[in-house]
Amino acid sequence: MAESRQVNDLISIERQGDIALICIDNPPVNATGQQVREGLQKAVEQLNAEGGAKVIAIYAAGRTFVAGADIKEFGKPPQPPALPDVFNIIEDSEIPVTSVMHGTALGGGFELGLATHARIGIEGLRVGLPEINLGLLPGAGGTQRVPRLAGIPMALDMALSGRMVPAQEALEKGLIDRLEAGDPRDVAIAAAQDVLDGKLQTRRTCDLDTPKDDAALEETATMLRKKQPHMFSPHKIVEAVRASYLPRTEGMAIERQAFVDSMDTPQRAGMIHAFFGERAVSGIPEAKGDTRPLDRIGVIGGGTMGSGIATSCLLAGIPVTLVEVAQDGLDRGVATITKNIDGAVSRGKLAADKRDAVLGMLTPTLAMEELARVDLVIEAVFEKMDVKRDIFGKLDGICKQGAVLASNTSYLDINEIAACTSRPQDVLGLHFFSPAHVMRLLEIVQGEKTAADVLATGFALAKKLKKVGVLAQVCDGFIGxxxxxxxxxxxxxxxxxxxxxxxxxxxxxxxxxxxxxxxxxxxxxxxxxxxxxxxxxxxxxxxxxxxxxxxxxxxxxxxxxxxxxxxxxxxxxxxxxxxxxxxxxxxxxxxxxxxxxxxxxxxxxxxxxxxxxxxxxxxxxxxxxxxxxxxxxxxxxxxxxxxxxxxxxxxxxxxxxxxxxxxxxxxxxxxxxxxxxxxxxxxxxxxxxxxxxxxx
Known part of the structure; x- marks a missing residue:
């Protein structure tokens, strides 16, 4: 008979005979905040003290496993228990502990999985150690446990790149033991039963020896001295990974000191500023409120910028009407877009089986009148005012009421462009950076008469395109x-x-x-x-x-x-x-x-x-x-x-x-x-x- 109890607001225990399930429920991404850390520690300690369960399985509610640290705790004094201590308690549990990871398991979330005695991934899982992106390094055992499971090259790759590793690769490298499909709770119960039946082996990661690979360590250290001499945490990562040769207690102490040292650097402060700044720019009142539709976009100009903008929209799932004045220019634009889309496939940014469907959303035309049905049009032609004035005068008579008219100008006066229309309230600047399908910045330029919902639509577009939208006022060259x-x-x-x-x-x-x-x-x-x-x-x-x-x-x-x-x-x-x-x-x-x-x-x-x-x-x-x-x-x-x-x-x-x-x-x-x-x-x-x- 099943029984459940709350350890605290975010952690619960469910007993099913010899199986104990620990559920983490801290939406939206189950971050490892203080209550989660404390609850996990108490849950494992209570179950070991009670002695009734023969296997523990940890899983998470919602759309993802633990996706990292709680950003609300950044910059504040750390509150006990510390994450490394919690994970050591899990690793030292007398009762075998399995983890079932779905969605993303990043940073401390992945380190939690590494501390358990067996790891099950659910299809679609991605794991990673992204601390390098904050000027830090894994500080809760990541540099110690990944080398023991997957070797030093894999540990260096993950910690120095911060990349997310897909589930199949994680399985092949030994970072997870199985890859399953299904609901996390159901998979957790089945995995726990397999432990009881002897079908799933459990082991403490700390009991494994790191395979010796001094060559990989020295090669990486030499590369970093040459290419990143001004950086701090990458060099500390190599030092910490090297310490995985040592027993857990000694290696974890070196990792922790390297983490603390990295916390005190100007580089970490700069990267934390960048992390929060990326979110702050879209947190302004102008970015919120009502928006206009973005179901179809028009792009005028098939050159480098226009093709890049069209590519970015297509990859975001937005149909595009591309307008050029001559067939050869249109053909070049379509060829460039096709090349960009193929590049996205080759880089793994787009599934190969979706390539044709994405290109199928592109409508190339020589007739500007085709823009009558678009919700937003982006002009991306020569940086000459008379050309832009002429285009916007034509758009005024073609585009439907309520359509947003945007210029990709890098320098020119949006107010002068808007004055060529009878609807200056619908006009704004959307300054993309080249190559537009790669660069993440989008300057959103507010004209004197730009309507509030038009401005908010600019920010909504930036979000759809996964770009960083920044508000700018009109002047020669805007901000950048x-x-x-x-x-x-x-x-x-x-x-x-x-x-x-x-x-x-x-x-x-x-x-x-x-x-x-x-x-x-x-x-x-x-x-x-x-x-x-x-x-x-x-x-x-x-x-x-x-x-x-x-x-x-x-x-x-x-x-x-x-x-x-x-x-x-x-x-x-x-x-x-x-x-x-x-x-x-x-x-x-x-x-x-x-x-x-x-x-x-x-x-x-x-x-x-x-x-x-x-x-x-x-x-x-x-x-x-x-x-x-x-x-x-x-x-x-x-x-x-x-x-x-x-x-x-x-x-x-x-x-x-x-x-x-x-x-x-x-x-x-x-x-x-x-x-x-x-x-x-x-x-x-x-x-x-x-x-x-x-x-x-």
Missing amino acids: NRILAHYSKAASYLVLDGASPQQVDDALEGFGFAMGPHKVGDLAGLDIGWMTRKRKADTRDPNERYAGDVADRICENGWFGRKTGKGYYVYEGGAPVPNPEVATIIDTVRTEKGITPREFTDQEIIDRYMTAMISEAARVVEDGTAKRPVDVDMVFLFGYGFPRFRGGPLHYADTIGAAELVERIKTYAKEDPHYWQVPPILEKMAQDGTKFADLN
């Missing part, structure tokens, strides 16, 4: 490109004054950027910046030191970067090498301007570049173009390759301090008082001792 236009001048000035493009790139890559600014320019196409400089030539301040001389002359040679095989670098297969002809251009410009080049250290390059970025970012917050500092940070993390472990430019600014930044700017201003000006908000923060974090 406006700041970029400013700090890219700092890189140009450094080159004019004595640094080489390669030294600037190397210094900033050492800071943590995946690519330096000159490599990024080559990748994006140097002609884009050239076109922008020509567009803004008439508005250039005569007192400003012009930063575009070198880049302009590179473009005048027809060298636009990767797409032409030459730019700041030469691309002839293999790694790019500096373009020697660029050095000649730089020398010529310096001579013409009477500049005597001087040496810069890498740190000086980083300080000037980052101070310029922070200065304009501060102004963007000050004038309201960005709602809060965290919005700027997320724009740069998800759109501009800013190193995640540094949290974003304004989070990084707080680690420097406003007073130091003001002092730097005043020092640089002795050379160029026009470019280097202290933002009033930064001056006030220096006086008040406040931080950008205080404005979030």
Whole structure:
């Protein structure tokens, strides 16, 4: 006869003869908060003390097993019992303990499974150790138990990548013992019965020896020293995994100390800021409330951006009408989209059997009138105002009432575009980043007359596309490109004054950027910046030191970067090498301007570049173009390759301090008082001792 009792609000025990079931019920993701930890410990201790049960099975209610730590506890003093202690108690249980995992078992959730004596996965399960994404490492036995079950290479792979491992791979590697289908409770009962019948072997993971693999440890350590010398937790992960050679008590002590050491690093603070910031940007009032339908989307333009946007929508399950003006352009757009979808299949992002159905949702056409039935249309054509004005004038007469009209412009005035229609309330900016089906940032630009439900629809689209939507107000370049236009001048000035493009790139890559600014320019196409400089030539301040001389002359040679095989670098297969002809251009410009080049250290390059970025970012917050500092940070993390472990430019600014930044700017201003000006908000923060974090 079955009997049930609550250990606490989140943990219950159910007895069925010799079988005891422990259920975790902490919606929505059964996080390992204090009540869960305490309840699990009490349940296992009570059952062992009572002695009636011969096998224990742990499962979870709801849509998933334990998906990690309780984020509500982040940043707060830890409350006992500690997770490693709870899991050691489970592992040391005299009564065999099995776990049945479904959905996702991540971080502490997977470590819970590792501490049990047998693990059953339910089809569709994914397991992982994602702590690296927070600047941490598994701290409850993950680095000790995975090597014992699956070997050191698998442990290093999981802990250093943070990837989710599908159930079949987990089974093949020995991380789970069985893969079943069914309801978690039913599977738990059946698994427990199999333990009783001797059909399912149980064992303590700590009793296993880690297979020796010093070569894998040393190879990984060498790679990290070379590629991630500035990071902290990856190196600690190798140290902790190596400790799995030791008995559990000693190995767990090393893992725990490595975890504590990682908690105290600026990298962990930056990555926690990024974790919460990603959620904060969509938590604003403008992102909530009523929205308009998003059942069918139109995309105008089949070029790189338009094709990427269409791909992103199709992968999200939204039918797309793609419009081009000529058949060859339409054909290229369809070919690009098809290639993108095939790429998603090859990367495992889309099931192969769904490929044709996804492409079947695409309607290519030369007739703009086909947009009459779409709910939202995104214009993604040339960055020229007269072209965009013409398109929006036509859309005004074609699109149904209530349809949202969006421009993918990177710089141009949304209000001027909206004024070409009789419905400016339906117009907003949706600035995607290239490649649009990969990059996660979406700047949602609010015009003067954009309706509240239109703005909320922009955020709803971002969510559907799994993008990070950030609210921006109208100005040239919005948040990201406006700041970029400013700090890219700092890189140009450094080159004019004595640094080489390669030294600037190397210094900033050492800071943590995946690519330096000159490599990024080559990748994006140097002609884009050239076109922008020509567009803004008439508005250039005569007192400003012009930063575009070198880049302009590179473009005048027809060298636009990767797409032409030459730019700041030469691309002839293999790694790019500096373009020697660029050095000649730089020398010529310096001579013409009477500049005597001087040496810069890498740190000086980083300080000037980052101070310029922070200065304009501060102004963007000050004038309201960005709602809060965290919005700027997320724009740069998800759109501009800013190193995640540094949290974003304004989070990084707080680690420097406003007073130091003001002092730097005043020092640089002795050379160029026009470019280097202290933002009033930064001056006030220096006086008040406040931080950008205080404005979030």
